Amino acid sequence: MFRETQVKRLLLLAVLSVSRGLSDAGCDAIMGSSGQTYRWALQNPQLVAPVLLKYDFLEYKSPLMSTLTDNALVIQAPADITANFVLTSPDSNTTAEQKYRLQSIQLRKPALVAEGTKQELSHELEVVLVHREGTGSRFANVIVPIEVSAEPSLDLLAPLLDQAELPSEVGELQPVLVSMLPLKLANVFANVSFQHFWAEVKTSCNGGSAGARIFMRNQTIATSKSRLQRVLNMLQYAPEQLPTLPPTQTWLVQPCPRGGSCAFPTPTNLTPQLLEAQAALANDSTKLQTAKQAMDESLLALTGNGTEIANDVYTTAVRSRDHLRNAQAAVDGASRTVETLQAQIDSAASAVWDSDAPPVGSGDSRTTTSTSTTTAISPAVSAKPSMLATGISVHDCSMQAASPVEVDLAKTEHVDAGSGESSEALLFWRLSATPGLPPAEAAAAESAAVAPELHVANLGDRLRITPVDQKPLMVLLVHGLELPISFVEVSVPGQHALAGKRSAAEIQLVHMPSDASKAVAVAMQMDTSQDENAWFQHLGDSLPRAGMTKEVQGADPMMMHPAFGRGVAGHFFRYDGRLLQDSSCARIRWHVLEERGHLSSSQLQALRQVLRPPGSAFETDPSALSPMLLRGQSRVSLATLHTGAQAVLAQVASDAASEASSPSPVLLSMPRLRSNGVKLPI
CATH class of the missing domain: 1.20.58 (Methane Monooxygenase Hydroxylase; Chain G, domain 1)
Incomplete structure (x- = not known):
């Protein structure tokens, strides 16, 4: 079993999640809710849906992130989970156009049934599996009733809750699925039937709503009394809700495992x-x-x-x-x-199957958005939060992009990943994903990753640090895309200013692919502290002078900043600009962490002895090497630099661009993506 710190690092796979989670903000990628609570639907044996629900749900073992909301515990589905279903016609045995993928697992109280009345299917808790249509803006909620049993055989809550510390306050995040028990969602669909009807659910898009298929399981799933009580204690302040009556016409839907051969149910002649x-x-x-x-x-x-x-x-x-x-x-x-x-x-x-489906566009969150003013969308939930979705023109020089020294962070967009429906946290990993790698092996590889040997070049006003073997120094996960870090730069004082004040130093991580329109940078403001920065300490006691280089054995990059140790940063400033010494029109998306890191006084003094302030120059400035590196030259082997009358030779780092689409086959980590660097469809 992994140590607690390792498990918490690995669970970040699902933080605000994960195929969709990082880009599911506002109206760009809509998140669905669990919807209303219902009186359980009555079955009409003659109303049998003319489709089969073909499901594909595989076991999942990696940790997930849970969030406590006002009325439910919401567990985001990760990008690499196989959890979806389609509706199949019995005549042609081909899938319908609609395919639904799991977005979240939500635990909530059942509807409050008045004393003296009885639910058609008595239960004490509900698990709602929220799915979204892959090619549209509709949803499908699978409602599973949970009851207590002395000896539960298929306990859906056991893998999620065992050894997990559940959140106790609204907005708090905690890992679940941290034990070795696998989550088997296929048990929800096996050997049962569902009652189906259409409804509307609230979405993350400006308070809008969207059409949703409701599937109510016709049998309860058992859990233990202790597990049920843990969830109810957590939801004790969730408001009680009166039940909503389902439509009089609900259709019996028969599930069938994908690839299996199932007899299609026939309506009962009453x-x-x-x-x-x-x-x-x-x-x-x-x-x-x-x-x-x-x-x-x-x-x-x-x-x-x-x-x-x-x-x-x-x-x-x-x-x-x-x-x-x-x-x-x-x-x-x-x-x-x-x-x-x-x-x-x-x-x-x-009755006519799907006749109660809302018309396309009715209740659609995107339709709601089109009538909203742009000022109603806060920066944290903007409809287009990431330049990764649209790209930035590298040739458009009509507007000069600001460099970090020209930017006041107080006037840029501030992102709070925990506010509202926004989920734009930045994730940090040691290694790139390897498709198909079992979670246990992936976790071990991530934990045992060896720090790379580093090439340190002094460019006059900053240090540029690249791995000697040209492999990514570490991996940044932004909006569902893996972005290998091409190089790291260190400057004193900091380049960015907040309300006119600069930090003592600044460390910048830059992802610079061959397509410069997709460049991304993460900046960390560093203050002076009594404690040494463990990562910086491994750069050695003697830093290279201007125009010089050296090679050192690097340390674990996760020790560079507190956010890296946790694996996530949810508060940062964001803007489109350029690198400090980049004279081209290339734009870069900056993310400046709000949380500050630290360097010791001695480390800061060592930097001051070899670096000039950011943007300063002297005769034959070593920073002139910067454009050659940024443009991704295959190798600049030697460069002659003149400092006064003295000439020195400097070996410059090789290609700084490490493509997300071509990770090294030896790199291993959590199987976050099934394909290299390509965001999975919702």
Whole structure:
């Protein structure tokens, strides 16, 4: 079992998540809610959907991130999980156009049922599997009722809750699925049926709504009393909700595993049952008439001529009363059965599958967005939060991009990944993903990764650090895309300013692919501290002078900044600019972490001895090497630099661009993506 720190680092795979999570902000990629709580739908055996629900849910073992909201525990589905279903026609055995992929798992209280009433399917907790249509803006919610059992056989909560510390405050994030038990969501669909109808659910897009298929499981899943109590304690302040009545027409849907051969269910012919119920009603009505006649005779005997009533007369009257009551109850029951069967037959005769589906565009969150003003969208939930989605023109010089020294962070966009529906956190990893790698092997590889040997070049106003073997120094995960870090730069004082104040030093991580329109940088402002920076300490006691280079054995890059140790940063400033010494028109998307790191006084002094302030120059400035590196030259082997009358030779780092689409085959880590550097579709 992994140590707690390792597990918490690995669980960041699902932070605000994960195929979609990092880009599911505002209206760019809509997140669905669990919707309303319902009285359980009644089954009509004649209403059988003309489709099969073909599901593909594989076991999953890697940690997931859970968030406590006002009314539910929300667990985001990761990018690498196989969890989807399609609706298949029995005639052609081909999938329908709609394919639904899992977005989140939500645990909530069931509807509050008034005292004296009874749910059709009694339960104490609900698990809602929220899916989104892959090619559209509709959703599908699978509602699973949970009840307590002394010996639960298929406990859906056990893998999620065992050994996990659940959040106790709204907005708090905590890892779940941290034990070795696998999450088997296929058990939700195996050997059961569902009642289906259409509804609308709230979405993350400006408070809008969207159409959603509702699938209500016709059987409960058991859990232990202790696990149920843990969840209910966590949700104790969640508001109680009155049940919403489902439509009178709900369709029975039969699940089937993808690739399996399942018999398509046939509607039950209720006509024979109706005829039998009508016959029983007629018979019971006859018995009621007989009982009524017997009761009338007993009443006459009791009233008689005023003489004393014999015991046998009284006994006969009591017996007649009881027979009359029983006969009336039988008639009432038979009448209800006839009415129910007749209503089901009439309903089935007029029902059309999917006729209750909302029209395309009705209740669509994107439609709602189009009527909203742009000022209503906050920076944290903007409709186009990432330049990765649209790209930035590298040849457009009509507007001069600002360099870091020209930017006041107080006037840039501030991102808070925990606010509202935004989920734009930055994730940090040692290694790139390897598709298909088992989670246990991936976790071990990530934990045991060896720090690369580093090439350190002094460019005059900053140090540029690249791995000697040209492999990525580390990996940044932004909006579902893996971005290998091409090089690191260190400058004193910091390049960025916040309200006019610069930090003592600044470390910048730059992803510079061959397509410069997709360049991304992460900057960390560093303050002075009594503690050494463990990563910087490994650069050695003697830093290279201007125009010089050296090679050192690097340290674990996750020790560079506190956010790296956690693997996530959720608060940062963001803007489009350029690198400080880049004279081309190339733009870069900057992310400046709000959380500050540290260097010791001695480390800061060592930097000051070899570096000039950012942007400063001297005769034959070594920074002139910067454009050659940034433009991705295959190798600049030697360069002659003149500092005054002295000439020195400097070996310059090789290609700084390490493509996300071509990671080294020896790099291993969590199987976050099934394809290298390509975001999985929703």
